[in-house]
Amino acid sequence: xxxxxxxxxxxxxxxxxxxxxxxxxxxxxxxxxxxxxxxxxxxxxxxxxxxxxxxxxxxxxxxxxxxxxxxxxxxxxxxxxxxxxxxxxxxxxxxxxxxxxxxxxxxxxxxxxxxxxxxxxxxxxxxxxxxxxxxxxxxxxxxxxxxxxxxxxxxxxxxxxxxxxxxxxxxxxxxxxxxxxxxxxxxxxxxxxxxxxxxxxxxxxxxxxxxxxxxxxxxxxxxxxxxxxxxxxxxxxxxxxxxxxxxxxxxxxxxxxxxxxxxxxxxxxxxxxxxxxxxxxxxxxxxxxxxxxxxxxxxxxxxxxxxxxxxxxxxxxxxxxxxxxxxxxxxxxxxxxxxxxxxxxxxxxxxxxxxxxxxxxxxxxxxxxxxxxxxxxxxxxxxxxxxxxxxxxxxxxxxxxxxxxxxxxxxxxxxxxxxxxxxxxxxxxxxxxxxxxxxxxxxxxxxx
Amino acid sequence: xxxxxxxxxxxxxxxxxxxxxxxxxxxxxxxxxxxxxxxxxxxxxxxxxxxxxxxxxxxxxxxxxxxxxxxxxxxxxxxxxxxxxxxxxxxxxxxxxxxxxxxxxxxxxxxxxxxxxxxxxxxxxxxxxxxxxxxxxxxxxxxxxxxxxxxxxxxxxxxxxxxxxxxxxxxxxxxxxxxxxxxxxxxxxxxxxxxxxxxxxxxxxxxxxxxxxxxxxxxxxxxxxxxxxxxxxxxxxxxxxxxxxxxxxxxxxxxxxxxxxxxxxxxxxxxxxxxxxxxxxxxxxxxxxxxxxxxxxxxxxxxxxxxxxxxxxxxx
Numbered sequence: 001x002x003x004x005x006x007x008x009x010x011x012x013x014x015x016x017x018x019x020x021x022x023x024x025x026x027x028x029x030x031x032x033x034x035x036x037x038x039x040x041x042x043x044x045x046x047x048x049x050x051x052x053x054x055x056x057x058x059x060x061x062x063x064x065x066x067x068x069x070x071x072x073x074x075x076x077x078x079x080x081x082x083x084x085x086x087x088x089x090x091x092x093x094x095x096x097x098x099x100x101x102x103x104x105x106x107x108x109x110x111x112x113x114x115x116x117x118x119x120x121x122x123x124x125x126x127x128x129x130x131x132x133x134x135x136x137x138x139x140x141x142x143x144x145x146x147x148x149x150x151x152x153x154x155x156x157x158x159x160x161x162x163x164x165x166x167x168x169x170x171x172x173x174x175x176x177x178x179x180x181x182x183x184x185x186x187x188x189x190x191x192x193x194x195x196x197x198x199x200x201x202x203x204x205x206x207x208x209x210x211x212x213x214x215x216x217x218x219x220x221x222x223x224x225x226x227x228x229x230x231x232x233x234x235x236x237x238x239x240x241x242x243x244x245x246x247x248x249x250x251x252x253x254x255x256x257x258x259x260x261x262x263x264x265x266x267x268x269x270x271x272x273x274x275x276x277x278x279x280x281x282x283x284x285x286x287x288x289x290x291x292x293x294x295x296x297x298x299x300x301x302x303x304x305x306x307x308x309x310x311x312x313x314x315x316x317x318x319x320x321x322x323x324x325x326x327x328x329x330x331x332x333x334x335x336x337x338x339x340x341x342x343x344x345x346x347x348x349x350x351x352x353x354x355x356x357x358x359x360x361x362x363x364x365x366x367x368x369x370x371x372x373x374x375x376x377x378x379x380x381x382x383x384x385x386x387x388x389x390x391x392x393x394x395x396x397x398x399x400x401x402x403x404x405x406x407x408x409x410x411x412x413x414x415x416x417x418x419x420x421x422x423x424x425x426x427x428x429x430x431x432x433x434x435x436x437x438x439x440x441x442x443x444x445x446x447x448x
Numbered sequence: 449x450x451x452x453x454x455x456x457x458x459x460x461x462x463x464x465x466x467x468x469x470x471x472x473x474x475x476x477x478x479x480x481x482x483x484x485x486x487x488x489x490x491x492x493x494x495x496x497x498x499x500x501x502x503x504x505x506x507x508x509x510x511x512x513x514x515x516x517x518x519x520x521x522x523x524x525x526x527x528x529x530x531x532x533x534x535x536x537x538x539x540x541x542x543x544x545x546x547x548x549x550x551x552x553x554x555x556x557x558x559x560x561x562x563x564x565x566x567x568x569x570x571x572x573x574x575x576x577x578x579x580x581x582x583x584x585x586x587x588x589x590x591x592x593x594x595x596x597x598x599x600x601x602x603x604x605x606x607x608x609x610x611x612x613x614x615x616x617x618x619x620x621x622x623x624x625x626x627x628x629x630x631x632x633x634x635x636x637x638x639x640x641x642x643x644x645x646x647x648x649x650x651x652x653x654x655x656x657x658x659x660x661x662x663x664x665x666x667x668x669x670x671x672x673x674x675x676x677x678x679x680x681x682x683x684x685x686x687x688x689x690x691x692x693x694x695x696x697x698x699x700x701x702x703x704x705x706x707x708x709x710x711x712x713x714x715x716x717x718x719x720x721x722x723x724x725x726x727x728x729x730x731x732x733x734x735x736x737x738x739x740x741x742x743x744x745x746x747x748x749x750x751x752x753x754x755x756x757x758x759x760x761x762x763x764x
Contacts, residue, residue: 195650198651199653202578204649315535316533316561318555319555320555
């Protein structure tokens with residue numbers, strides 16, 4: 001399996017047409033009918049969708065600092081298993097990714113592991129403390145070429161600091177990805193504030209705490225003429241604010257997570273901490289509004305907010321549990337179930353919202369160019385007709401905190417190609433040494 | 449009964465059965481020898497992650513009068529304060545052979561987590577979880593109301609037609625939540641009177657009327673008025689300006705006491721802030737059931753432990 005030339009036979013493209021795809025020298029070398037094998041490994045892709053490798057703008061890889069939860073290796077294995085060829089690694093590591101040194105370390109760890117491109121996100125403020133700007137320029141000009149900055153996990157709540165950050169990153173075409181959560185309105189918050197929280201006696205996380213920050217931030221972005229990205233939009237009201245901002249021509253983009261497209265706060269009635277996440281699961285009305293917004297373009301992309309935690313951080317009473325869910329391995333299936341199978345989005349839309357646009361927002365080259373001749377070979381083979389009971393055996397990262405366990409989900413990732421080599425074949429991750437070697441060869445420019 | 453976690457899921461029949469068993473238990477407490485052999489050999493653990501001397505000694509008295517062995521496990525000064533998890537504590541109690549765990553916990557849902565986790569087989573009795581529920585408090589309140597209204601003819605009766613007004617901090621009150629569900633299930637009409645800041649933000653699913661004006665509520669001649677405890681720290685979180693204003697608008701002071709019908713029952717789950725949510729005269733008036741509530745609490749908890757631990761325990 002050291003050959004890096006593949007022919008994917010009779011694959012279905014996102015637009016429904018059928019083609020053979022030749023992957024050679026790290027690129028999509030040829031696209032057409034009945035390509036000759038010519039020494040390549042031939043994969044029967046009949047009935048399988050060939051999609052561009054997914055790009056996740058919002059992943060928590062936990063390394064450095066929280067290696068008991070996830071490492072760059074295990075997190076990118078989870079990514080590959082879910083069909084991703086690139087992930088943006090959030091900055092809330094320890095130490096925080098607020099210097100060139102840390103982001104370059106993350107970049108290097110990703111290159112060594114080889115399962116996916118790891119594009120570090122830099123912190124907006126030193127230590128995510130919300131007090132002083134981090135060295136945004138140094139991170140931008142580092143080898144990691146950081147373009148996305150976020151204090152995710154915390155909100156840049158100080159309006160002046162947010163304004164300055166938005167202005168400052170203009171010099172290198174950066175974007176601030178805001179975790180929109182008013183801290184004063186969400187002290188001790190445990191779940192969506194509404195009928196269910198009132199009954200369960202759990203401290204509420206009101207929708208207005210998200211919507212008011214987004215409203216402020218889009219106005220700031222308009223005022224200073226900067227790019228704003230809104231992380232994990234979770235409420236119908238936020239959708240309205242973003243829709244208004246876009247109509248006004250403000251340069252705002254927004255993401256939604258797979259779990260906010262599928263799950264509701266009703267699940268919290270079990271007090272099962274697997275459903276504890278920030279922002280919290282919302283009402284069914286919110287879920288439907290988010291789906292519509294993704295379909296009409298108000299929300300630009302899907303991003304996982306993959307947040308692995310060790311078992312003991314979830315195996316406890318609700319208040320004591322950590323926020324977050326793993327999501328890389330299940331993302332495509334959950335999106336299929338939420339917006340594809342019901343006809344809201346097509347597979348062409350999927351390629352846009354889960355590959356092309358996130359790469360464009362993050363200014364990441366080498367990804368999101370689609371299944372076209374000459375593009376870097378980031379390719380995913382997916383069987384949308386499969387159905388499976390989602391279990392821990394499908395989780396390739398360290399975190400077992402998936403809200404989908406024991407649910408039947410559609411679809412299955414059959415193969416993932418990253419930079420022209422396979423990270424997943426026959427639905428199974430390729431071994432770490434093989435992938436690392438392939439990545440090394442690719443970087444050295446030698447094509448085995 | 450496998451567990452007693454909430455009144456939300458308690459049926460009318462199950463509630464009345466429990467209240468009737470509590471009547472039997474109360475009768476035994478009039479005897480010279482109060483101790484019954486019923487739960488001999490059973491181990492009841494009082495697992496308290498919050499200080500609550502009143503509730504703990506009430507459960508302790510109830511278990512002891514049924515001859516159960518009682519272990520008091522307080523989070524203060526135990527391994528819990530050193531960071532032991534709920535799971536490890538539960539597994540420890542399982543290893544020691546606890547038959548029932550009476551749990552008081554600051555986190556809403558902790559008893560349900562214990563009951564559904566598989567960490568422990570014991571019956572779980574919720575003695576107050578966060579701002580969620582406090583089912584035995586509501587049961588003893590229902591018992592007290594029924595006893596005042598129906599006296600020795602209480603057995604088998606519900607609270608049909610009675611109008612109950614709860615006053616105060618509903619938002620943070622597990623007592624209020626448990627009473628809303630239970631009293632409604634038993635046929636009473638429940639209304640809430642509270643500062644707007646201390647009502648949950650969305651009560652569309654609650655079978656109650658909500659008002660902000662205590663005087664208006666008193667003019668409506670309720671059969672029962674239940675004052676909820678107000679906590680001093682609520683002032684710091686800007687729920688109301690200060691205790692003087694709270695007391696003036698939502699306290700049962702002497703003037704309001706005088707306007708109540710003579711038959712209106714005045715209740716308080718304790719501990720009371722005399723002079724804040726209830727005046728001394730109201731607390732000590734013949735209409736007040738504060739001390740009866742304490743006495744009845746033991747009988748109701750005896751009934752709950754009895755139903756939890758005697759006979760065949762069906763699997764949940």
